[in-house]
Each structure stands twice: as structure tokens, then as C-alpha cells.
Amino acid sequence: MTRLFLTSMDQNQYLVALFIIIALWSSQAMSRTLLQDEVSLSERHEQWMSKHGKVYKDAAEKEKRYQIFKDNLAYIESFNMAGNKSYKLKINHLADQTNEEFKASSTGLNRLYGQMKNTGITFKYENVTDIPATMDWRKRGAVTRVKNQRHCGSCWAFSTVAAIESMFKIAGGKLVSLSEQQLVDCNTNGVSNGCSGGNMEDGFEFIIAKGGIASQENYPYKGVDGTCDKKASHIVEIPVHSYGRVPSNSEKALLKAVANQPVSVSIAVGRNFQFYSSGIFSGECGTRNNHEVTIVGFGINKDGTKYWLAKNSWGKRWGEKGYIRMQRDIDAEEGLCGIATDASFPNIYQEYIPNKGGLPFIASTTNWFMEIVTESFFNSPKSI
Structure with missing residues (x-):
């Protein structure tokens, strides 16, 4: 039976390579998750616009309002998850305003x-x-x-x-x-x-x-x-x-x-x-x-x-x-x-x-x- 012996240097190189592979995989998975989240947020914004009859003058204004919407959504979800108040917040028709x-x-x-x-x-x-x-x-x-x-x-x-x-x-x-x-x-x-x-x-x-x-x-x-x-x-x-x-x-x-x-x-x-x-x-x-x-x-x-x-x-x-x-x-x-x-x-x-x-x-x-x-x-x- 042939045995494979790895030197200390070989082991280190192996571990580094393994770490890089895992990191790349994790990065790709995270990127896919972030992309999915962004798509989901974009869809939520579109649904919200439709629900409240929101129409913006151009693409630049829509993007600006979308970023504000995202920030407000994150704030509301964080507040409600904390659960330490006697009331709740929700996304409403004012959600695209600072x-x-x-x-x-x-x-x-x-x-x-x-x-x-x-x-x-x-x-x-x-x-x-x-x-x-x-x-x-x-x-x-x-x-x-x-x-x-x-x-x-x-x-x-x-x-x-x-x-x-x-x-x-x-x-x-x-x-x-x-x-x-x-x-x-x-x-x-x-x-x-x-x-x-x-x-x-x-x-x-x-x-x-x-x-x-x-x-x-x-x-x-x-x-x-x-x-x-x-x-x-x-x-x-x-x-x-x-x-x-x-x-x-x-x-x-x-x-x-x-x-x-x-x-x-x-x-x-x-x-x-x-x-x-x-x-x-x-x-x-x-x-x-x-x-x-x-x-x-x-x-x-x-x-x-x-x-x-x-x-x-x-x-x-x-x-x-x-x-x-x-x-x-x-x-x-x-x-x-x-x-x-x-x-x-x-x-x-x-x-x-x-x-x-x-x-x-x-x-x-x-x-x-x-x-x-x-x-x-x-x-x-x-x-x-």
C-alpha cells in the first residue's frame, strides 16, 4: 500500500487552497442571496407603487425613492423585530419620503x-x-x-x-x-x-x-x-x-x-x-x-x-x-x-x-x- 505523506508546507498550501475555495463559494452564494434580496426588494417596491398609485417623473427620481423606501423598510422591520414597544410600525403610503x-x-x-x-x-x-x-x-x-x-x-x-x-x-x-x-x-x-x-x-x-x-x-x-x-x-x-x-x-x-x-x-x-x-x-x-x-x-x-x-x-x-x-x-x-x-x-x-x-x-x-x-x-x- 502506497502512503501519501504531506510535508508541513504541503499541508499549509492545502489548507490555504481549501480556504480560498470555501471563500469563493461563500462569496458567490452571498452574492446570489444579495441579488435575490435586491430583486425581492425591487419587486416589493413595484408592488407598493402599484398599491398606492405612485408614479415618478423619471428613472432617476424612481431610483431615489426606491433607496428611501429600502431604508424605511429596514428601519420598520428592525423596530418591529425588537418587540420592545407597545405599538407596531408598517410600510404605508408615506414610505418613499425621508x-x-x-x-x-x-x-x-x-x-x-x-x-x-x-x-x-x-x-x-x-x-x-x-x-x-x-x-x-x-x-x-x-x-x-x-x-x-x-x-x-x-x-x-x-x-x-x-x-x-x-x-x-x-x-x-x-x-x-x-x-x-x-x-x-x-x-x-x-x-x-x-x-x-x-x-x-x-x-x-x-x-x-x-x-x-x-x-x-x-x-x-x-x-x-x-x-x-x-x-x-x-x-x-x-x-x-x-x-x-x-x-x-x-x-x-x-x-x-x-x-x-x-x-x-x-x-x-x-x-x-x-x-x-x-x-x-x-x-x-x-x-x-x-x-x-x-x-x-x-x-x-x-x-x-x-x-x-x-x-x-x-x-x-x-x-x-x-x-x-x-x-x-x-x-x-x-x-x-x-x-x-x-x-x-x-x-x-x-x-x-x-x-x-x-x-x-x-x-x-x-x-x-x-x-x-x-x-x-x-x-x-x-x-x-
């Missing part, structure tokens, strides 16, 4: 810090003690469908309108969808400036000064700045006479208000908010208040976690069919994402709701409403 692009196009709070307006009116819910454990104004038929502001910084208009729609219903009127576009087009003389941003108090003041607001049907939303339609702006829908502010940095005060009506609030949103899917949101938040939503309720989860129920304006494809549950009663006085720092609500004269339970009153001018407002200062009818 967080900075998203905040620029899908938020819209415009306010100078330290200059929140003081209405000079005592907080009317200060002495409220009868507060239920849970409240959902949707179940009471006082919340309109979820809307979509699209790529327009008009969150302030949606928050303003949502609060007024609900209060009108609570006061005894009909639930009617009102016009955010009218605020976008016509409320441009103050801090608010259409798709470039605004705030809820500007919205309330505009509606009070003009004697009401048009319906969504009469003045539909377009998602871009437009010329004010003077004819449509003469239509009076809601007798709002003033607005109140919730004392800042008090979730207890905010709870009293929401127990009686939906409330407009500003919050600080960031990347996790952009891709929120379900569960009770507990942060991370943005660094400063930059978005407005409407709180339409509150509740307690099965595990005992308290939460706010907020209506957003990014369509039903976002969050829990357009809504988000945000953790309530946290240690910080400002509340999660600053939710208790900046909150306002409209006041409506209950006596002046024409045809209660039916269609809102429609007038061709604002004289009718202005007469009511003038009379109110002398007769002081009941308001809510």
Missing part, C-alpha cells in the same frame, strides 16, 4: 413659541368632576370620516374643522363635513398661510369673523393653495362664537375637556409617528410641536395603559384606519409628544342652531350670523 420630507409635506403647525393666544376666557370645564373611564365620540356619532391632507401643510385646518364638526353635532345639529379648503384658500392674512402651515386658533378666529364655514360639498378639498372662492365663503354653516384654551401642561384639564367635546391639539411627530400602524404609541416623538390632530376620545387598554384617541389627517391607510392611540398620564407634565401643551376647542351657541338635527342653515351672506353674535354680547344665551 422623515424631513414627510414633516415638510404632511404636518403644518405654524406657531411662534411663547406666543400661544390667551382668549381671556376662564377654562369652562375647570369644575367638571363627572368624567367617564372611557370616551369615544365616534360611537356617539359626533365624528366625520377620516380625511387626507395629502402633500399640503394643512393639518391645522383639518384639526380646526374636525373640532367644529363634532361640536356642532354635540350641540344638537347634524353631523356635516365642513371645508378645510376654505381655510387653506381664504385664511391667509394672519399666521396661517394655507399649505405652508397655520394653527387652530387662526382657523377658529377666521370662522368667527366670517360668520361660519362652507360645507365640504360646497367647497371641496384639493390639497393645494388656491384662490379664495368668495361665493362659497358666504355660506354660513356653524354658529361658532368663540373658542377656549385648555390650561397648558395638564393632562387632567385636557381630560375634562375631551370628556365634553373633541379638542384640537398640537404634537411633536417624528419618524415612528410617520409609520405608526397599531397599538398604543409611546414615542419616540419629534423635538418640537409640528403637527395638529383632534383628540376624539380616551380609554384604558387591557394591560391598564391609559391612552388618548386622536383623529389624524393622513387618510385611512395610516395608523388604525386613520386614528392613533397615544399613551396618556405619563410622568412629563407636557404629556406624550407635547399633547397637553397646546389645546383649543370651539364654543357654539346651542340656541342658535337652526333646524336642530336637520341640515345646517345656509345663507348667502354673513349678516344673519353677525346679528346673532352682536345680540349674544347683550343677552348672553347658553353656549356649549
